[in-house]
Amino acid sequence: MAKAVVLGGCGAVGTVASKTLAGQDLFSQVILADQNRERAESLIGEWGSDKVGFVQTDALDPESIKAAIQGADVVVNCVGPFYKSVKIILDAVLESGINYVDVCDDVDVTLDILDWDQKAKDAGVSACIGMGSSPGATNLLARFAADALLDEVESIDIFHAHGGEPFEGPGVIGHRFHCMSIDIPMFLDGELKYVKYFEEDGVALRQTFDFPVLGGDVLLYPYPHPEQVTLPRYIKTRQVTNKGTVLPSEYYDLTRDMCRLGLSGKESLDVNGQSVVPYDFALAYIIRERERILKETRFGSQRGCCSVVVKGRKEDAYSEYRFHMASGSQALGEGTGVPAAVGAMLMVLGKITEKGVLPPEGCINPQDFLDLVGPVMKLDEKKGDSDSFSGVIVQHVDALGKVSTLDI
Template identity: 25%
Template sequence: MTDQVLQVLIIGGKGRIGSSVAQDIATHTQAEITVTGRSPEMGRGVSFDLGKKCHFLELDLANTDKLRNAIAQSDLVIHCAGPFHHRDTQVLEICIEQGVNYLDVSDHRSYTNKALILYKKAVDAGVTAIINTGIFPGISNSLVRQVIEQFDQPEKIHLSYLVSGSGGAGITVMRTTFLGLQHPFTAWINGNWEEIKPYTDRENINFPQPYGVSGVYWFDMPETITLPDSFPTVKTVITKFGSIPDFYNHLTWITAHIFPKWLMQRHYMIEFLSHVSHNMTSFTNMFTGIGVAVRAEVTGKKDGKTVVYSATLLHENTAVAAGIGTGSIAKLLLEGKLKHPGVLPVEAALPTNLFTQIMAERKIQIHSDWG
């Protein structure tokens, strides 16, 4: 009797993040991978890039019958077709209907809220659906859980994300950044939901080398809403993002605060800014690199004292790091080492022992510090 080859379907698998996810799974598992794209041209070079166990499927998400058929033939579906700001939960719902495990790289609270509503349906179907995987959100959530577990009573979470240049990502990630500047958002501050303006309240954070002291600003992330629910004693959750070189932070601040709001809410403006930014970072990448730093700092009680503990993870390629975040969880699901029916954010689904194991497997170091 031969072992059945497991089938992984990656929707949007030809984008920078989707390709990184596919590469990680191709490297670390024996699964057969099908990546999708909206046109035949997107399928060129798939087998060359990822080997013979990777195939291409032309698929438009609007074609529900073809989507349902592709999901029904899969053991795991990974949704990488962003941006997720206005994406519906059709893929997740079909996975639950078909009894197929699900991951995504979603990165906006609007999608997170819609997905979490399906929790009971996933439980009833025995489907493990983990959302917001990737680097941030994703690995960032696991860093927080790892730090939280050092405390008797955690009280405050401060997450800082720093990306060099384009981060190795494509136009879609640029769109995500500018879409995140459009509206104020609510954050959990001192036990209350308070309205926050994006890209405000700059803080200079001391990251490990090669980054050093760098500026970060308020940015709307799914962790803002999932972490208070996952860790009820926490009264404050701060999520801040910054770029290298610092010049980009000032341009982003101008975009968020000087440009007319009505203009920033036009599709053509988002497209214009995304393409201009991508072209600029493609040039500066030569000098800055495309790495990422994620720092999780927690303040709380331990042995009756108020203490601070932080953990920081670095990677030289942001897109590859996102692929590792999702691909490593995919491997655990395919191997049957992770089973947690429901729709869950990473910190609620992935135990710290498995997180540290998969980071060690990929030789990713985590720098920890008390004080």
């Protein structure tokens, strides 16, 4: 049996990945590598598993990382924000010669670490990056449609929304600020183009989408996730877009407005003789206000949905597939943490063999993922109960616009 080390194992995503791995017979040890000893001890006590351990780790210190991952068969990196941490962590992992999975969703740093492909090959390491929900499962569903369902792919559009998680840390909110601040890639008309979130070209790409579980007319915004730059490398298509939001809308609006007003800035200001960093204030304020907003909007339990819409042609006729990964009881943690755990399982099972730094569609057979993810998530097949359903809904739209639900 194998040993897995989960960096950031006590965070919203890392907790789910760690618990999922601990529940698999493949692993004899699952180590939570995190700064938060108190939460680690609480989780270990709650899970009651003697295979779960803890190593206090500074994820920005290479020597601390190397000490934590020593003897591991696979490292799962859930430490965000990735634009800040992933290079330090991946470099330490490559120097240690250990196979690696992460859930990196920051496109700018994704492009940087893809350039480390030869470095990983030289180290004999398989590094699967962006193995969460979006990116991750989205990439594999798009690849599945392209390989198994369509003759030609015209467009791949990714839509996601979630909310109500038990807690959100500063790394999650920092990621959202980052997404709103950087140039956003969109693969349009066969070319990679960049738009700005708050400017006219980015505003023009906003749209509403109808999600199972979440409801219709959910307003979505351009997101700088890696699918737009990685999928066109493996699938011939003219368009790849990514749009999303966080629920309830009042909470997302608060985050957006604080970023627009410049409160995501990291340069300190003098306020009545005290040094205040706007970014630090914004994170604390948003985390505090989140609880009030969830209560006032009566949001209820966590829920989420990530949809992949692939349009193309089959036997020279229009054909469209819609994959909805929906849950009325799970959201960011489960949606991202479980695919990361499945990626680690595939690594240990020998299903990921190519060396280098690769996105999921570049190193994972989509069918291998689909075969594992259902049993691991223990998906609810009661599709009639739209409020609590958890699973993958697959729809086909034919040339006449007829929509049918499929079992794949």
